[in-house]
Amino acid sequence: MSLTGEMLIGQSSVAGSRDPIHAINPSTGEQLEPGYLGGTAAEVDRAAQLAWDAFDQYRETSLDARARFLETIAGNVEALGDELLTRVMAETGLPRGRVEAELARTCKQLRLFADVVRSGEWLDVRIDSALPERQPIPRVDMRSRQIPLGPVVVFGASNFPLAFSVAGGDTSSALAAGCPVIVKAHSAHPGTSELVGRAVQKAVAECGMPEGVFSVLFGSGREVGAKLVADNRIKAVGFTGSFSGGTALMAIAQQRNEPIPVYAEMSSSNPVFLLPSALSNRGEALADGFVSTLTTCAGQYCTSPGLLIAEKGQALNTFITTAAAAINQSATQTMLTPGIYDAYEHGVTALSANPRVRTLAHALASDAPNQCRAALFAVSARDFMEDDSLHDEVFGSAALVVECNDQTEVLQVAECLEGQLTATLQLDEADLDAARKLMPILERKVGRVLVNGWPPGLEVGHTTVHGGPFPSTSDSRTTSVGSAAIVRFLRPVCYQAVPDNLLPDALKERNPLQLKRLYDGKWDL
Amino acid sequence: MSLTGEMLIGQSSVAGSRDPIHAINPSTGEQLEPGYLGGTAAEVDRAAQLAWDAFDQYRETSLDARARFLETIAGNVEALGDELLTRVMAETGLPRGRVEAELARTCKQLRLFADVVRSGEWLDVRIDSALPERQPIPRVDMRSRQIPLGPVVVFGASNFPLAFSVAGGDTSSALAAGCPVIVKAHSAHPGTSELVGRAVQKAVAECGMPEGVFSVLFGSGREVGAKLVADNRIKAVGFTGSFSGGTALMAIAQQRNEPIPVYAEMSSSNPVFLLPSALSNRGEALADGFVSTLTTCAGQYCTSPGLLIAEKGQALNTFITTAAAAINQSATQTMLTPGIYDAYEHGVTALSANPRVRTLAHALASDAPNQCRAALFAVSARDFMEDDSLHDEVFGSAALVVECNDQTEVLQVAECLEGQLTATLQLDEADLDAARKLMPILERKVGRVLVNGWPPGLEVGHTTVHGGPFPSTSDSRTTSVGSAAIVRFLRPVCYQAVPDNLLPDALKERNPLQLKRLYDGKWDL
Incomplete structure (x- = not known):
């Protein structure tokens, strides 16, 4: 695949119009081609509108279809093979063994979230059935599930060009939750971002997902990053980077008409x-x-x-x-x-x-x-x-x-x-x-x-907590790594006395999705 | 019980030094005695220090002891009987039937959270066991549980003097999570707040809890409320009230050196x-x-x-x-x-x-x-x-x-x-x-x-979602009513290769608390 230097907005490739961003090979100081022209408000608007338009359809895709989408991404990223490894090494100076391990982890993570999606436990289905004879007042039928928050902006991290970037933990957990994702690529590894972005873009088409479910933008933090976080169609943010960068995003998110959650992993002395x-x-x-x-x-x-x-x-x-x-x-x-x-x-x-x-x-x-x-x-x-x-x-x-x-x-x-x-x-x-x-x-x-261990080499599993009190992260209540990361992008909705034929499948009485449910206070599967 | 007009700080009764707050009987316009002298920074400091000092002990109380504490509160509030009903009616103009129903709901809610605490499900115990033979690298033993955030400030609501005030949903869910609570009483019903506060204070002593686990302060929002939210010993806020009040608290919480979550339920046209x-x-x-x-x-x-x-x-x-x-x-x-x-x-x-x-x-x-x-x-x-x-x-x-x-x-x-x-x-x-x-x-x-119903008359259960996107609340990811409200005050901690004799009981291998656990990806109870 030859790199084009273009942004990926839905299924389109779009050239930016701002100053070009070039990766530097830090081992040699040499500038790498191609240049990536930075995006503007126009590309932010286009990606956000596509993401918004995709949201209602994407969030109701079947669990299996969404899981297969994540697996297809993993396969497509793996298939990039040596071209990807070579580009990552050139853009980061990281040794091959480390990059190979990070690639394996990234794909493992995507497949973990495929399993998480299929299990459906994240829907947290609860049913309190009607008690028409209850005194002093009857109870009506109440059901609840988790739904995704909406389109999510993910900021690629400098130090994990794969596992915390375009198809990394934030992206995979947000897609798993049912949220379209717009990635603001890190300017240090634009080629890596384009390669992985095209692998995801291809998976979107192969799986018949609405195109707006995924975009990658290049550009400055101030022009592209800040505008994305301020956009009213964006409903959450994932970020791994510096304290100053993370707190700047928190401030933008809080100053919106509708404040939104920012999951920023920032700094830690461990x-x-x-x-x-x-x-x-x-x-x-x-x-x-x-x-x-x-x-x-x-x-x-x-x-x-x-x-x-x-x-x-x-x-x-x-x-x-x-x-x-x-x-x-x-x-x-x-x-x-x-x-x-x-x-x-x-x-x-x-x-x-x-x-x-x-x-x-x-x-x-x-x-x-x-x-x-x-x-x-x-x-x-x-x-x-x-x-x-x-x-x-x-x-x-x-x-x-x-x-x-x-x-x-x-x-x-x-x-x-x-x-x-x-x-x-x-x-x-x-x-x-x-x-x-x-x-x-x-x-x-x-x-x-x-x-009696050393903190790097984090295991990606069900118990993983890559999080902590401020200033290590902006929100201690969550983790950015591991299966529990999906909950960052969900919120509960209750359905009161909604007839069965109007309920989402997850909440229908006959349980067509075979989900684990908290039924009248007891787990029924 | 005769009302004293004093604040309750731990097990002490403390008179304030600011202008007195008097309830007004809205049906008659008459001023009700006693006056409640407002608190100052000194009382905020004292209550916050007591809460902080109580936190590590309180958060490790046994599930049963904490559940009994909540049940004791419920019993003590019920025992206030007609004195409480009469005072609530005088301070709010609400009819007796409504106040009786609200009292029943408040006590039901406390007992619901006692059940929630006993079940231990909120601990969300997860274990990924060691896999020493795994290739290419072994997996070490990893375990996680939820722990409480720390002392919580609860603002009493004007429209639910019992169910959303001193011993209401925010207080009961925070105490259930293991968080000490400082209530900023609503100035419209100080007598109600004192009565209920003394019932809780008595329960603290009866159950042998550390005294700092509960305090009630009176005073102005600017002097007492804002200082509480800004205090670095406070780790979360519960609020039900106006949009302007809620957003003011959000701004204070975000401007702290360590921003903290604010759960504000603010406005809705339904x-x-x-x-x-x-x-x-x-x-x-x-x-x-x-x-x-x-x-x-x-x-x-x-x-x-x-x-x-x-x-x-x-x-x-x-x-x-x-x-x-x-x-x-x-x-x-x-x-x-x-x-x-x-x-x-x-x-x-x-x-x-x-x-x-x-x-x-x-x-x-x-x-x-x-x-x-x-x-x-x-x-x-x-x-x-x-x-x-x-x-x-x-x-x-x-x-x-x-x-x-x-x-x-x-x-x-x-x-x-x-x-x-x-x-x-x-x-x-x-x-x-x-x-x-x-x-x-x-x-x-x-x-x-x-x-085909009408939205008031919210059921307090496992499916309850009393929440919603901004501006109805400050945080759509949660509910302020129902058993799921406890998660607002929790965050995950992972224990990696921690020897059994150093683990909290909830995570010990032999499962002494008989908790439901996600063991190697499967729920084992």
């Missing part, structure tokens, strides 16, 4: 608590595991471990010495974009210059462009608690050791953390009491608590 | 579609049902039918003639407060003065204070669609007939409606095709669709 016995028994192994995690793909994960919290002492010193030596010798790695590289350098420079902070390790520089040099810093718990700037995420292979005087200070540090996607406990049997004190605090702060 | 065959076959009966609903309790329901939409013609004329005659002869009724009466008069006067609007009926005036005179107006569909002011709710016994030229115009009017709590179809067999065209539009606009 604290790791090194508990005393674990640190003492296996400090060197922990240091190896930590450095290996920190330096994978230049630490460009939402869940990269950016904070290490431990009590001072010999065990922590051993950990630090081991980790620092490994970091000092670690190879540099290409970051996703020049912008991300600049932000990383800025963050690391600010930490180095902070008089409260000690630099423990910093990998050697390289001549290649956009190279992440892993870095490790330390600060006292007191200074950490007093300096809010130390709580900000530095996106990349940088971490800060917070040195505590005692267990009380560890708990104080935990309590002063902002909302996080994850918290990790490195513990041995003798640490359980300390862990029990930390758990209630961490539960309040994070979406996922891990023991 | 359109009723009179379909041609039903109108022709039983227009007079429909008119009787409509006027009876419109004039019950001065129409002071969130779900009062404020819009009637029908095709022009003889059948509609008959309906209008019958309804107008009944309204002209209807007795006036006392409204809840002088402020609500003024707003009603203002709304009706604006409709009367609107050159696009015809006044069809207006009940005669009365000498008593704060009397609602039911009113009926008509407007053409075209004028309705052109004049946004006609879409605003007039709270009270006022309704507007929207006269359409044909079915197409009926559909256009439906499409131009804002979000609503309810929509109603009055239909006969021959109207089913017309109803099928309306359904997809109405589903997008409302939280509850009724057929």
Whole structure:
């Protein structure tokens, strides 16, 4: 497939009219062809109208037809094969193994949502049957189901060009819910976005879906992104990116005549608590595991471990010495974009210059462009608690050791953390009491608590919570990964005394879709 | 119990220091004793700190202990008996039958949430067990449950002094979820709020709950209400009231360092579609049902039918003639407060003065204070669609007939409606095709669709949806009434490879709480 540099609006390919967006190969600094001319208000309007026109039909497609649509997308994306892998690597600098794994995850995720759709559990069918003899007043027949919110805008993420972009978790869960999707492609990987977008566009046609169910727009955040979120035909937003980007979208969504939900996954430092016995028994192994995690793909994960919290002492010193030596010798790695590289350098420079902070390790520089040099810093718990700037995420292979005087200070540090996607406990049997004190605090702060692991490498399943209190996300009540992500795009509707021949199939008395139902307070299947 | 005029902060009674708030008996205009001195930032701080301190303990109370707490509240509120009924009637002008029914509903609701808590289904326990042999990478043990958000502020509603106030739906669902509650009492019924508040306060002590789990504050919205919503220890807000009040709280909640969810139920005109065959076959009966609903309790329901939409013609004329005659002869009724009466008069006067609007009926005036005179107006569909002011709710016994030229115009009017709590179809067999065209539009606009009923008299059950798209509520994804209301105050947490002896009981492998669980993708109970 040759790339055209066009936007995909429904079944059409449309050239933009604004300045061209070119991907940069971050490993070489070279500009990649083709250029993608940015969209304008006209393309936003056209995509939004198509999405709106498609909504009522798409949301009532059969569960099987919708599931097959998701499976067809997965197949079409897989069929892109090496052309896709090559383009992703060129646009992101990510190594082939990582891109292959991300592609597999993206397709697995689409198929997971196909299964979710078919099960129909997300419809949450409930029936309270009529009780005409009830005293003092009869009960009329009441039934409820979940329906989709409406067209959804998805913002592609820089760090997961497949799994959190055009056909990623937000898109697949929104399509599963019955929502048309308009993707605002990330400007760092437009070619990847076009390739995957065309795979989805083809699936729309192959499955006979209304064309407006899917579009991909290119352009600036201000012109295309903001206009999409402000458009009254858009009913929800999915976003993975920076705190400033996410909060800007939240503000636009709140200022609309009809405010809409924004699911923004923004920032997280992912604290790791090194508990005393674990640190003492296996400090060197922990240091190896930590450095290996920190330096994978230049630490460009939402869940990269950016904070290490431990009590001072010999065990922590051993950990630090081991980790620092490994970091000092670690190879540099290409970051996703020049912008991300600049932000990383800025963050690391600010930490180095902070008089409260000690630099423990910093990998050697390289001549290649956009190279992440892993870095490790330390600060006292007191200074950490007093300096809010130390709580900000530095996106990349940088971490800060917070040195505590005692267990009380560890708990104080935990309590002063902002909302996080994850918290990790490195513990041995003798640490359980300390862990029990930390758990209630961490539960309040994070979406996922891990023991004796490292937070990246998130499993996509029914239990997955990729979410957490603000500012890690804009809405702690949900997850952006895993089967439960579908609920973000649903709302309940109750049908009171609606005759059977006017009810949607999901609610008909004879249960033609064979759905699990809460019937008079009991699940009947 | 003699009323003291004090706030309830945990187990203490605390006198405020601001201007006293006095209830007014709206039937007589007389001021009721005692005065309630308003609270200040000091009381907000004290209640918020107590709530925060109580949270970690309260959220881990056993399901049975928490259920018994809710049942104890119900029993204590019931035990207030005639003293409570008398005070409610004096403070609201509502008739005894209505107050008795509301009291029964309030206690039923508390007991419903006790059952909900005991079932444990709201914990949404999910387990994806470890798959150490899986290729290419093993799966670690992952478990998830829902945990409560934190302390919740509940604003008492003027029109339901029991069911939507101190121990109403918001309070009972938040307590059920494990959230401490601080009630900002409505200034129209402070005595009712004190009585019910003391019943809850007593239950806290009787059940050995941490005292901060419940407080009641009096005072101004600006001083007490706004400060509560802005307080960083508060994690969610429940509100039933005006559009201006609800949107003001949304703005405060969004401007916090940590934005929090606001569940505001605000305004709804509750359109009723009179379909041609039903109108022709039983227009007079429909008119009787409509006027009876419109004039019950001065129409002071969130779900009062404020819009009637029908095709022009003889059948509609008959309906209008019958309804107008009944309204002209209807007795006036006392409204809840002088402020609500003024707003009603203002709304009706604006409709009367609107050159696009015809006044069809207006009940005669009365000498008593704060009397609602039911009113009926008509407007053409075209004028309705052109004049946004006609879409605003007039709270009270006022309704507007929207006269359409044909079915197409009926559909256009439906499409131009804002979000609503309810929509109603009055239909006969021959109207089913017309109803099928309306359904997809109405589903997008409302939280509850009724057929051949009238929207007030909401059933409190598992299927209940008292919610809807903005501006009827601030968050269409939820309901403020019924068992599903508990999910408003919950968020998921995932536990990855957490050893059994560190897991909460709900997630332990041997399932000590005997909960329904999604185990490896299948419900195991």
